[in-house]
Amino acid sequence: MKLRAALIAGLLVAVDQLTKFWASMHLELNNTRPLLKNVLHLTLVRNSGAAFGFFKERAAVFIFISVVAILLILFYAKRFERNYRFARTGLLLILAGTIGNLIDRIRFGYVVDFIDLRIWPVFNFADIFISLGGLLLICHILVFGRDKQHIKP
Numbered sequence: 001m002k003l004r005a006a007l008i009a010g011l012l013v014a015v016d017q018l019t020k021f022w023a024s025m026h027l028e029l030n031n032t033r034p035l036l037k038n039v040l041h042l043t044l045v046r047n048s049g050a051a052f053g054f055f056k057e058r059a060a061v062f063i064f065i066s067v068v069a070i071l072l073i074l075f076y077a078k079r080f081e082r083n084y085r086f087a088r089t090g091l092l093l094i095l096a097g098t099i100g101n102l103i104d105r106i107r108f109g110y111v112v113d114f115i116d117l118r119i120w121p122v123f124n125f126a127d128i129f130i131s132l133g134g135l136l137l138i139c140h141i142l143v144f145g146r147d148k149q150h151i152k153p
Helices: 003-026 059-077 085-108 125-144
Strands: 032-036 040-047 111-116
Touching: 003 040, 003 085, 003 111, 003 125, 059 085, 085 111, 085 125, 111 125
Parallel strands: none
Antiparallel strands: 032 040, 040 111
8 A cells, every 4th residue: 555545544543533532532432523513413322243233242243344344445446457546546545434433442442423313323433444445346336347457457
C-alpha cells in the first residue's frame, strides 16, 4: 500500500475511533439523543453482530473474517491500475471501515454504534466507509464490467 493511501486509511480509522470514543463518553448506553427529531438521533449501542447489527454474538468469526478481508484488500488494491479510482477508493474505504470495526471487536468484543436514522439499525462511521466503498466497487463493475485488463497480473 502506498504511503498516501495508508495515511488516508489511518485518518479514516482515526475519525471512526475518535467518534466512537466521543459517543462512549457522552452518550448513555441504549438511550437516544435527538439531533433532528425523527430523522437523526445519537443512540449508543454495543453491536456484537456485523454491520448494522446483523448476525449477533459471533465476535470470533467476525474477527477472523475481518482479518481475511484486510489481507485480501491489501493484496488486490495494488493490482488495480492507477487510473481506476472507483475501485481503489472503494477498497480503501472498505479497508478503513474493516480496521475500525476490527479494533472494537478485539478491544471490547463488540462494535460501538451510535448513528441512528430511526429507519435503519444504529451504525458508525466504519459502517459508512464500508457501505460507500461497496457502492464505489459496484460503480466500478458497472462502468468496466468484467474486463480484466484493469487488473495487473
